[in-house]
Amino acid sequence: MTWSKPIVSILLFEVFVSKPFLKWAGGKAKLAPFIESHLPSDKRQRLIEPFCGSGAISFGIEFDSYLLADANADLINLFDALKQQKQGFIDYVQSFFIDDNNEEQRFYELRSQFNQSNDTLERSALFMYLNRHGYNGLCRYNRQGGFNVPFGRYKTVYFPKAEMQHFIEKSDRIELMHGDFESVFSKVQAQDLIYCDPPYVPLSPTASFTAYSQDGFNYDDQVRLANLAKDAAQQTQGVLISNHDTELTRELYKGADIKTLSVQRNISSKGSNRTKANEILAIFK
Secondary structure, eight states: OOOSSOOEEEETTTOOOOOOSSOOTTOOGGGHHHHHHTOSOSOOSEEEETTOTTOHHHHHSOOSEEEEEESOHHHHHHHHHHHHHTHHHHHHHHTTOSGGGSSHHHHHHHHHHHHHOOOHHHHHHHHHHHHHHBGGGOOOBOTTSOBOOOBOOOSSOOOOHHHHHHHHHHGGGEEEEESOHHHHHTTOOTTEEEEEOOOOOOSSTTOOOOOSSTTOOOHHHHHHHHHHHHHHHTTSSOEEEEEEOOHHHHHHTTTSEEEEEEEEEOOSSSGGGOEEEEEEEEEEO
16 A cells, blocks of 8 residues: 655664664664654653663653663663663673674673573673674564574674763663563653654564564554553653554554654665665654
8 A cells, every 4th residue: 555645764874863872673763863853742851762672762862851661671681780880880791892702602602691691780791792792783582581693793893882871971860660561651640751662563464573572572562552652642741653654553553643754774784685664653642
């Protein structure tokens, strides 16, 4: 089906904004200006991200305070370690960023160490290592809860010290929460604006979303999120949701103000395999 509304083309590798310290497949760092231009309210008291991922929108748009939430415990524990330990945690993480650890065998040894560890601080540091050394910033777990992203095979690996320090500078305004998005919505207040970047609806019946958290994210979750957004928009400064542009998402977000954009993403390691995908930003207000 062809939609009549104009499509805004966003080349994700050409627009510069303040970057988060995590690589993140589908991250919104370079879409922050577009999203900011469509915020339904001028009030900037608290921004809530129930699917915070790398926290790109919170890093890229100024609010008085933030609530970063996610179903991925490793992610929230990493943010918390950096918030609490500050420079000491940066130094600890950097100790894993050595040339000897950018080898395939060593990567899988450290991945196994991460999967077997019950030490929150160690897991947080290794999660950061895996994020930067693994394939394309993917975050994926198997059914047993084991992190299973393969080795990225990068000649050099960037250590985002400046970006981590930027997070520390902002961290006294950041509240962290691990939990399902419904539990996050239960905490919203009148001054809040909510931005949701859930796992996307597949573009085709044969496509599927590999588990970002051990519990996954299915059609019922998409419906539950849409209903919560509609309700919360009446009690807050508004709710925005990003997703693929499909008949299903158009139906789910009926009644919202829909902005359409064409986003160029690079999921393959080869630049020639970059493809454009149509997305929507649904604005409930």
